[in-house]
Amino acid sequence: MKHNFGAGPGILPHEVLKQAAAAVVDFNGIGLSLLEISHRSAEFEAVLDEAVKLVKELLEVPEGYSVLFLQGGASTQFAMVPYNLLPSTGKAAYVESGVWANKALKEAKFFGEVDVIASSKESNFTYIPKDYTVPADAAYLHLTSNNTIYGTQLHEFPASSIPVVCDMSSDIFSRKINVADFGIIYAGAQKNMGPAGTTLVIVKDEILGKVDRKIPAMLNYRVQIEGGSMYNTPPVFAIYVSMLTLNWLKSKGGVEAIAKENKAKSKVLYDEIDRNPMFKAVCAVEDRSDMNVCFVMENPELEKPFLKLCDEKGIVGIKGHRSVGGFRASIYNALPITSIYVLVDAMQEFAEKNK
Amino acid sequence: MKHNFGAGPGILPHEVLKQAAAAVVDFNGIGLSLLEISHRSAEFEAVLDEAVKLVKELLEVPEGYSVLFLQGGASTQFAMVPYNLLPSTGKAAYVESGVWANKALKEAKFFGEVDVIASSKESNFTYIPKDYTVPADAAYLHLTSNNTIYGTQLHEFPASSIPVVCDMSSDIFSRKINVADFGIIYAGAQKNMGPAGTTLVIVKDEILGKVDRKIPAMLNYRVQIEGGSMYNTPPVFAIYVSMLTLNWLKSKGGVEAIAKENKAKSKVLYDEIDRNPMFKAVCAVEDRSDMNVCFVMENPELEKPFLKLCDEKGIVGIKGHRSVGGFRASIYNALPITSIYVLVDAMQEFAEKNK
Structure with a gap:
């Protein structure tokens, strides 16, 4: 999947x-x-x-x-x-x-x-x-x-x-x-x-x-x-x-219901980015998007291996735009929160492996 | 079908x-x-x-x-x-x-x-x-x-x-x-x-x-x-x-092959229109399209019953544009000649019934 x-x-x-x-x-x-x-x-x-x-x-x-x-x-x-x-x-x-x-x-x-x-x-x-x-x-x-x-x-x-x-x-x-x-x-x-x-x-x-x-x-x-x-x-x-x-x-309950889900989804991901010492978010905290979560690695040399791990786990499309680099997780309405958990797990697994 | x-x-x-x-x-x-x-x-x-x-x-x-x-x-x-x-x-x-x-x-x-x-x-x-x-x-x-x-x-x-x-x-x-x-x-x-x-x-x-x-x-x-x-x-x-x-x-053999088929298709239909006393083509013979065949009935009152017959035979989309009236059979590349035969049969059957 x-x-x-x-x-x-x-x-x-x-x-x-x-x-x-x-x-x-x-x-x-x-x-x-x-x-x-x-x-x-x-x-x-x-x-x-x-x-x-x-x-x-x-x-x-x-x-x-x-x-x-x-x-x-x-x-x-x-x-x-x-x-x-x-x-x-x-x-x-x-x-x-x-x-x-x-x-x-x-x-x-x-x-x-x-x-x-x-x-x-x-x-x-x-x-x-x-x-x-x-x-x-x-x-x-x-x-x-x-x-x-x-x-x-x-x-x-x-x-x-x-x-x-x-x-x-x-x-x-x-x-x-x-x-x-x-x-x-x-x-x-x-x-x-x-x-x-x-x-x-x-x-x-x-x-x-x-x-x-x-x-x-x-x-x-x-x-x-x-x-x-x-x-x-x-x-x-x-x-x-x-x-x-x-x-x-x-x-699904319309925009108010989906907005709640979107907030929950982005929170799980931003929380992990902020917590995990290997990753960092790139933009102003108050302007963080609930649709596109951009982040990079403290050590840019680890970005390729992380992408490889993502690929193995079926995580696709998270390479960042060339003008920003790193990663961009777009978490639109149709993306289930379970996919966020898979990504967060991959981030934790990767950090653990590369301590 | x-x-x-x-x-x-x-x-x-x-x-x-x-x-x-x-x-x-x-x-x-x-x-x-x-x-x-x-x-x-x-x-x-x-x-x-x-x-x-x-x-x-x-x-x-x-x-x-x-x-x-x-x-x-x-x-x-x-x-x-x-x-x-x-x-x-x-x-x-x-x-x-x-x-x-x-x-x-x-x-x-x-x-x-x-x-x-x-x-x-x-x-x-x-x-x-x-x-x-x-x-x-x-x-x-x-x-x-x-x-x-x-x-x-x-x-x-x-x-x-x-x-x-x-x-x-x-x-x-x-x-x-x-x-x-x-x-x-x-x-x-x-x-x-x-x-x-x-x-x-x-x-x-x-x-x-x-x-x-x-x-x-x-x-x-x-x-x-x-x-x-x-x-x-x-x-x-x-x-x-x-x-x-x-x-x-x-x-299918490209445009030359399909052009031959299209000519054959339009000929079958125009021949019937010209032959069948109940129908007539609407435009100049030398300018007749091989894609859209427009025709009307000698007696416009029979157009509705003919459309009904077409409907029964699974013939769809042949009502003429409102600015021309009558019928328009669009016979694009993907339409098989068998569909033309079904239409021609319907025209003949209708003419026979309404003699």
Whole structure:
């Protein structure tokens, strides 16, 4: 058995995978594969409706927000957000908490002025910048809620008088959020929501339509809202598997229940990292992520042998990102706490052996 | 058993679906689902490499072209093409052969001047416009090789001194084409290539980089080429199933072999439509598509009862597009000729009963 700590595309619930596989051969007993039916069929429309309903239910999305399933990943949102929200004579405020935030702000520069109001770049993003004032004259404030590469997470969102746009790719559905505090939330599916190939966008309708620029249809939130995520053929399979995963989450008790589990999981692992003299965490304690736990070894020469031990125990995907090194254990919703115990056991066993 | 004449997402080979389903549970015996492995893993990189290789092999793509698997469908290409190729002071030539061509040219208008050099709109697109001169001073000529809704197909591509950009969404891999004649070929996967969720783009490298405009990374062909379709997380599953489908096509003898089968299939059906006094084809004989066969009934009141008969015989997806009415039998690569015989039998049985 494998223990999948991969950073994404990441682990999905086993029962979801079994259902998805069945639908690829015969969808709901209709004698056709999910992959070969029209996206305009009643069967798929029911899937999309259910997926949207589950997002609204699980995140308690208030009135006045639209829920979209798009293509192109968060990287397309990096451009789509300023395309729709940043006037060419205006400015947008960005908090640079990692490489993805940096990519987002670079795209925004194509469309208007970008004010990087805070950055932790000088420390290789080991903490979440917090001391800043949100400029009241900016079109929006852009945040990244969880920084997969560095293992930092925004545990408290700043107060803001301007719309807050947040990339939640790596922690959406892992904890309770107050959607009403945001103008746009976007997230690539491939961490907590489903497979790669679709992107969730939750957008407050009233913030749209304030920019003069002509926007290509596929990049225009209003066109996508009007088309109900079906302006063109949507990524049918990715949406279906996301729907199944959200249904699984609901059956587990929703985001509050999973948030408790996630906290418990990350605590077991951080406790071991802090206790075990062979390992150390890399980022600011108060900003530690409950999704991606990054750590290194006191003696870097032991990292390879430890990876080898992990491999023997079926622990996969924990090699750290090249820009941080060491290890990154991604512990998304679908990862059972038993996998954490296996990792902790391996850390203890390794420390014992290499005393 | 179902006979799937759906226009798209359309029929896929049964063995491809079985392989895809197996990979969703356990990919190549690695103990993990294809959906939960990193797109940077050796396993997925091999899939993407193989998919690119198969495209090059099946279409005999010459040197100097890049093969991309992107997201966003042909509709994103409608904007991406002019974004990358149409200078803001330049113009592009479009042949308007259907609603999709019309959508493409509308997007181009956001970026520069659009010269609609020919259109069959006045006849509800029942033929392919042919009498036109390609303006030598345009940045490119845009064509649609097959018009799914109307059942017309470009059987001979026009000579052009400027780069030809062609939307081949509904007939790619159905026949031999000379890639060297094109600047860009693009196609949503969900007809002949795979499931919805990825878009094939074949681009001649030398036509890029001639426009001053700043292009968002995800919409920039050069960025996508440099990233090898992995500038960000690609649509893993859709690419995998496309690879399987292309492999299936190769095992069938490639595009020349399938083109013969497709011709044979369409001939059986058109022959019956022409012979059977109850039915008639809707578009110009010389422009008839080998992919989408559109036909109506002499007596429109009999269309509903005929659909009912089809339903009884397991014939699905043949209701015509609302803008044409009647019937549309999409007979993509994966549809066996036996399904055509079942449809023809139904037409004969119906005509006999309703004499």
